[in-house]
Amino acid sequence: MIEFKLPSMGADMDEGTLLEWKVKPGDAVKKGQVVAIVDTSKAAVDIESWQEGTIDELLLEAGEKVPVGTTIATLLEPGEAPPATRPARRPLHEPGEPVAPRGAPTDADIPAPTARRKVSPAARKRAQQLHMALDSVTATGPDGAVTLEDVERTAATAGAAAGDRLAAMRRTIAAAMERSKREIPHYYVMETIPLGRMLMWLTAQNAKRSIEDRLLPAVPLIKAVALTLRRFPDLNGSWRDGEFRAAPCIHVGVAISLRHGGLVAPALLDADTKPLAQLMRELIDLTSRCRAGSLRSSELSEPTITVTSLGDQGSSEVLGIIYPPQVALVGFGRIAERPWAENGGLKVMPTVTASLSADHRVTDGHRGARFLVELGETLQHPEELDP
């Protein structure tokens, strides 16, 4: 019997509300399969199974909020028979409350054939303006008609929910950053890296690609960080229980800002092993899903380092705050043409200032400086970024 616990979704998220199960008792699940969707302060997160088995019991109902680590389901290991007697546990329903047999649909579950809804013209127009599906609106008008007030009320509720999430996200970020600055003795090193070769190579690559496959400079930067980290395992991992644990894989968390405020840093998993085109697709997918508020538990729980890249619009330099329990963060400022001295001459060169914020309990500034120098060297050989 495997106890399936609500996984950690990042250091700062300590509870979740079940939105929906994606499996039912008796279902076989594979490793990595999405079994449930859980709401957190940052996003609705797809919870993945970390092992193979058959769902025995679901111990949580939609709407219930539980702390991380709570057993939310039991799984039978492959070949294991279901237990004859189940251990006593907290009933999901109060005694006396009528309980529908689990898994068997009741009449109430089957939607009545949908008659065309009555909607006042003003309500229809307003719903169109708000891009709102009328199905989501509770009607209070005569004969069950949807009125303008119904549409406005639904819109206001949705707006309040979005506002709540924003406030919750702010608190979540505050908690993580407070913890970081309280617990992690940061040191910072910076290095300006010439990007002439890399950008020329990228331009040639992109000229061969159709618009939807073109690579943003952030992608080779992230890949270069991941490849360089192979030689710096002491920057890739976590600090837990008073000691550093190097991570076996390189999962690069990318800081993604959300339009209405807030920040999420989900992971590009195994970033050192993936071709640039795949990393680009995954980055776009991750950004879209972040902004839509739909992420996977492994993406939130598993970054082993974070990269923040300000792209071509941000500030010239950035010094980041480490996301606990990670031990390092690499920041890239704005890529721009700047004066560059080389071989006794001065020329104009696109450059980026890379910074490393690292945990002084694990590494020292000398080590951090060597990392940045090697990162700069890795970026001088762009063709090796995409073997």
Add this chain to the structure above:
Amino acid sequence: MSETDIRAVVLATLKSIAPEIEEATLRADRPLRHQVDLDSIDWLHFLTQLHEKLKVEIPEADYARLVTLDDVVAYLAQACSSGVLASRRPIGPH
């Protein structure tokens, strides 16, 4: 397709990425990305959608010319009228 139609497509595309923008306060002759706060990925989405909707090829080398909303509309109008239509095959290096 007239320039007015193209402007409408551009604005609709912009709104799909940044729903909070208000046309009234948007200065068509000022840098667009700063006004609307479009990051690199938003910008890529914006251009990709315009490429798909208008069937216009937008080489990366031309990105630098697309600064203001007026620039984008003028560029697309010229591309549409000169028949630089998007081909299915990517264009080779110049």
